[in-house]
Amino acid sequence: DTGVSQNPRHKITKRGQNVTFRCDPISEHNRLYWYRQTLGQGPEFLTYFQNEAQLEKSRLLSDRFSAERPKGSFSTLEIQRTEQGDSAMYLCASSPRGQGSYEQYFGPGTRLTVT
């Protein structure tokens, strides 16, 4: 069983450009999460999907951020008009369906640098 995968692994962009990241969860995991981690800090929650429904969004997710999971499988996170403060590691995680199965498994992350 393959783990969570994320693409690209690294992204360097100029301020003001739009970027999109992709996450493929572990197969048959119906829950998918996005987190953001800045240097020296623990990951912070951004948003949560159950199947294709986006059920929770953090206040960290400004209007420039949008996430989708159109068919309940892979997910994309788009940042519009990037700012230097968006530089961070963006982590995706998934967890299996069913009550009591809340263990989250993380992908390798996408490291974004905004110049």
Added chain:
Amino acid sequence: GIQVEQSPPDLILQEGANSTLRCNFSDSVNNLQWFHQNPWGQLINLFYIPSGTKQNGRLSATTVATERYSLLYISSSQTTDSGVYFCAVLNYGGATNKLIFGTGTLLAVQP
């Protein structure tokens, strides 16, 4: 919201030494996970341990949910154990599924 505190913030060990990392949380939780973040940023699952004790090789963990803390034990440390250790908790009774992470313990194991 739930607060998660980890101690110590930094730890330097000689190879072969043992250590204990602590995680305190401010409210009842349904999920507690320990992770090791390697130098490339990958979060590796160590334990899913909302309560009780588990062991995996040189690592073991204990969570005392009623007293709101968890401990991670590393025995006979190796240089490959270096990295940041995170504790993360979740209380899905509040209709949320987000993990709340502590600030981590940075471990350096010297040969």
